[in-house]
Amino acid sequence: MREYRLWSKFIFIAGVLISGVLILQMGLYALHVIMHWNADYNLIELCHSMLQSFGFSFAGYILQAVVYQTFFLLVFIVVKQAVQTRKFAGKLQACRDEAWTRRLNESYSTARGSITVIDSPEAVAMAAGVFKPHIVLSTGLLQLLSNCELRAVLHHEWHHAKSSDPAKTFLLTLFASALWYIPILKWFLRNYKIVREVLADDYAMRRMGTPAELGSALFKLLKGGVPARLPMSHVSILDTSINYRIRQIVEPDAKLRLSWPLAPAIISIQVAAALCTMFVIVLY
Structure with missing residues (x-):
């Protein structure tokens, strides 16, 4: 699983780094436009040497539209997430099954997060919460699984x-949506x-000592259908790649093959270069 952990770290760090650099540049640009504050844009010095003599008047308008839209989306998504999380917490309290929760x-006093059981016929199992992740299960799930499968x-x-997966997933979702x-x-x-799902599966199988219970649980959950996705940040056992994960359980030696995203990478580089060019044109 070392390869999977390396992929996980690489993807998260790369996503946050690329997004952070772009958002920082846009923030500096916004300060330049609004407060007439000049700053050195080190990332575009190379472009500057080639494009300093260009003077496209439309570049500033396009750049402002991109920057303002990006910051609007960032704020909108964060506020929406906060509102939906608050509503979800209220719904959890309303349908909380106190007897099963207690x-x-x-029974699982060594749990690293608190467990909440809700009264629902759907099979629900997820880790929810950006700042304080906790586990949410449903009575439908408890009726469906055996004790070993539940564990x-x-x-x-x-x-x-x-692993704070709900928070990390939300952060990457925020950047992918705003940018x-x-x-x-x-x-x-x-x-x-x-x-992350593959790593969580591996952790469960190692703790159980066998893949049988997790595989059986996944088959039962898949047969029951995937429940509707919730709007607030969470990570569910049925979130993604069920077929691949079942194959991983049946064939543990099978390796995850992530194809390099050549087309998205090329387009992203072109867009970043275009933004770099417009930064140079407007600021110099």
Whole structure:
């Protein structure tokens, strides 16, 4: 699993770094436009030497539109997430099954996150919460799985909770949505989810000592259908790549093959170069 952990770190760091640099540059540009504050844009010095003599008047308008739209989306998505998380917390309290919640928290006192059981016929198992991840299960899930299968699912979700996967996934989702014109960020998000699910599966199988219970649980959950996705940030055992993960359980020696995103990378480089060019034209 070392390869998967390396992929996970690479994808997350690369996604955050690319997004952070672009957002920082846009922030400096916004300060330049609004407050007439001059700054050295080191990332575009190379472009500057070639394009300093150009003077395209439309570049400033395009750049302002991109920058303002990006910051609007960043704020909108964060506020929307906060509102939806607050609503979800209220719904959890309203349909919380106190008896099952108390029983599971007493039975699994070593859990790294608190367990909440909700009264719902759907099979729900997820790690939710950006700042304080906790595990949410449903009574439908408890009725569907055996005790051993339930333990395997709990180990899977504990791994997500202790690794802060809901927060990391939300951060990559935020960047991929706000910087929608950088397509490689969507590739990072999609493959990060796959790798994290595989790592959580591996953790559950190692804790159980066998893949049988997790595989059986996945088959039962898949047969019951994938529940509707919730709007707030969470990571569910049925989130993504179920078929691949079942194959990984059946054939543990099979390796995850992530194809390099050549087309998204080329488009992203072109877009970044265009933004760099416009920064140079406007600021110099």
